[in-house]
Amino acid sequence: MPLSASPVVRRARLGAELRRLRHRESLTLEQVCDRLGWASTSKLSRIELGQSRPDLADVLDLLDVYQVPPGQRDGLIVIARDAATGRGWSKALGEMGERQRAYAELEAGAARIVEYQAAVVPGLLQTPEYARLRVAAGALLCDGVDVEADVRARAVRQELFGRPDPPHYTALLDERVCDPGGTPADVWHDQLRHLVALAERPQVTVRLLPRDAAPHGGVHPLTAFSYYAYPDPADPRTVLVETLTTDLRLAGPADIDRYERLIDWLLAAALPADASAELLAGLIGPAAVPRPREPRDAPLPAAH
Known part of the structure; x- marks a missing residue:
């Protein structure tokens, strides 16, 4: 495999980090979604559970809400990019079933x-x-x-x-x-x-x-x-x-x-x-x- 980081694992890690940051700010799912104008909490819930490929723009918005400092922010952006990987994996893994x-x-x-x-x-x-x-x-x-x-x-x-x-x-x-x-x-x-x-x-x-x-x-x-x-x-x-x-x-x-x-x-x-x-x-x-x-x-x- 030419790919060095598993998007599945990185999604799980990103979700756990974002959930920890939300708890640190004492915010509920509803409060975060209200601030970002998201229609429901299901989108954020799926990101935190590592169940969906995150959009990098959404992750950046979340980092703004949680007031993440630059050094920590840069590290989380790297993880988010790995978590969002899709096209390269599809090509490498070919016709595999689920x-x-x-x-x-x-x-x-x-x-x-x-x-x-x-x-x-x-x-x-x-x-x-x-x-x-x-x-x-x-x-x-x-x-x-x-x-x-x-x-x-x-x-x-x-x-x-x-x-x-x-x-x-x-x-x-x-x-x-x-x-x-x-x-x-x-x-x-x-x-x-x-x-x-x-x-x-x-x-x-x-x-x-x-x-x-x-x-x-x-x-x-x-x-x-x-x-x-x-x-x-x-x-x-x-x-x-x-x-x-x-x-x-x-x-x-x-x-x-x-x-x-x-x-x-x-x-x-x-x-x-x-x-x-x-x-x-x-x-x-x-x-x-x-x-x-x-x-x-x-x-x-x-x-x-």
Whole structure:
């Protein structure tokens, strides 16, 4: 991805900053909208919740109302411009559907990504053939899925591994992911080879959770999830929780703190990266066993 800042994350940050400024001035939504001549509070509410792409002129008007000093104002204008980005993202992300786009926008500017999956290989690690089977299976429950477009979208998302500053990516996979589950042998072996090859990259870590793994207190994730942290610590850490029909985006500090604790417990219970890669390679054949490498996993940083 040539794009360095996620507009989704920047909208969330901008909204939180504007809400904080309004509270500092002891103003209600209605009072601010009255001063600006806005017809209703829904426009301001959506901006504060990060639910709409803000117009820069509207943001400037809000900064005037809140009497933001020049230095702070300039920083917020930069964030607002990132939050308002639209055309460049549409071109870069192409024909992605809504769900794929949500992942791509969070991935593009991330410094660290951690994904947990209980049954399937994560999209960022899938071969086209494996992805095609997974998307086709999901299409049995969802009408109107363009399988080939979805497969191409995964390939676009995977370009992040080739960017000059790729994120540190960790896949936490339940050992059940190693079961082919009806996947044709040639597709499955190609997928395993792809996983082993990706695990050799310095910024990619694959860790397997054995079937008898016992995370701290017996806590196990109930659903697949993806965690994103960004170079600017003021950008909100985000978790996307995968469900059957849609995905739930979490950015509240209390929610994120819980997921960070869960990730640390899962890392502590998982096989080391070398042992995980060796197990995966052993499913293909002895010739695929990878070279040993230095461990590079670490607990997540403390909450900001």
